[in-house]
Amino acid sequence: MPSPPTDRPDAEGTPAPCPSPGLTVLYDGACPLCTREIAWYQRRQSNETIAWVDLTRCDDASLPDGLARAQALARFHVIDASGQAQTGAAAFTRLWACYPRLRGMARLAQRPGVAKWLEWGYRGFLRLRPGIARLLPPVVPGPPDPRR
Numbered sequence: 227m228p229s230p231p232t233d234r235p236d237a238e239g240t241p242a243p244c245p246s247p248g249l250t251v252l253y254d255g256a257c258p259l260c261t262r263e264i265a266w267y268q269r270r271q272s273n274e275t276i277a278w279v280d281l282t283r284c285d286d287a288s289l290p291d292g293l294a295r296a297q298a299l300a301r302f303h304v305i306d307a308s309g310q311a312q313t314g315a316a317a318f319t320r321l322w323a324c325y326p327r328l329r330g331m332a333r334l335a336q337r338p339g340v341a342k343w344l345e346w347g348y349r350g351f352l353r354l355r356p357g358i359a360r361l362l363p364p365v366v367p368g369p370p371d372p373r374r
Contacts, residue, residue, distance in 0.1 A: 248274030255280030
């Protein structure tokens, strides 16, 4: 049986492929607020391999089938390993579940009625997001998206 892939180099010093992501996060890299939030998550230890896809730096082939770039930029999206996409508050709940320190928040968000209120709040936030983003200075872009 072959050993599972890792990101450690083999005997010849060639990096082995990283494991497939358990979750893919699509985000708006041109939005200073979004970029800061994603950087916050990236600094945390997660239980899953997460692929971070900056929608402003990836090509159309990197987008899931049936998802237009404008649609993806309009709302927060995550895609799990099985290909199931979630958006908005449900996407945040799925992302929170990847982090030991946020797992309790994810469980609370899944309680009856709570998800509906979170989605309502998220939709309200989307109306405010452009104004909040304009108040923040631009973020220096990180390294290129490796999926490009």
